[in-house]
Amino acid sequence: MVKLTMIARVTDGLPLAEGLDDGRDIKDAEFYKQQVKALFKNLSRGHNEASRMSIETGPYVFHYIIEGRVCYLTMCDRAYPKKLAYQYLEELRNEFERVNGSQIETAARPYAFIKFDTFMQKTKKLYQDTHTQRNIAKLNDELYEVHQIMTRNVQEVLGVGEQLDQVSQMSSRLSSESRIYADKARDLNRQVSHFAASST
Structure with a gap:
């Protein structure tokens, strides 16, 4: 099950969007959000080996894709199919680039695209039940x-x-x-x- 979704600019680690109700059902949600932010900072320093990666953390797995200097990340239960997690991220990427592509580089404040949450929540619901x-x-x-x-x-x-x-x-x-x-x-x-x- 998809638990948390965040989008950030890779060049500086700036969070661009996040699912607003993500993490409410997760124990230690803030801990995992801090891990995601630390990961974004590492990626901004050039510490990214692959454009797609899965990273295990406790009972969850972070899956991310990097495309066009933007990182799309989701945290799922370990049992959640990796293929569905990446398809979910691809759908987010396609829509995010279509709607916000020209404004990504000029975004100056964190969560500048918070309105994208509506699409994230609709898409997340489609992927909840495997x-x-x-x-x-x-x-x-x-x-x-x-x-x-x-x-x-x-x-x-x-x-x-x-x-x-x-x-x-x-x-x-x-x-x-x-x-x-x-x-x-x-x-x-x-x-x-x-x-x-x-x-x-």
Whole structure:
């Protein structure tokens, strides 16, 4: 279940938006919000290895994506599917960039886009229950993609197997042809020896 969502500018760690009712059902909500703010500060100092990352913290996991110098972060229960968490963040990112994209760099005060909370709350409700038809369909789409990747990988492995069979056949042919060559070379050596012996 999505517990907390925050958006910040990566260049300076400035919080741009936050879910207003996020964290009400979390014990130690302020502690986790402080962790998020510390993470944003680290990201602003260039301490970000990846544009997508999941970080475990107590019974929760922070998932974030960085796109266009903005970090979109959510905190979920550990059991919440990672794929849904990232899809949730992608939906937020798409809408946030569409609505506020031109104003992100010029925002001067924290939570300058607090009105974005309305969209965050609506979207969060869609992702709360992992068993809804919509979320099951998203997970099934992911399974289909994984299946396609696995199918491609199996086909590549089978292709490598066919190539190995061809190499094996070529090796067998070379081996038999080298035996024939050795036999002919022996015959020629005998003929040369006979010819040399008979001419002396």
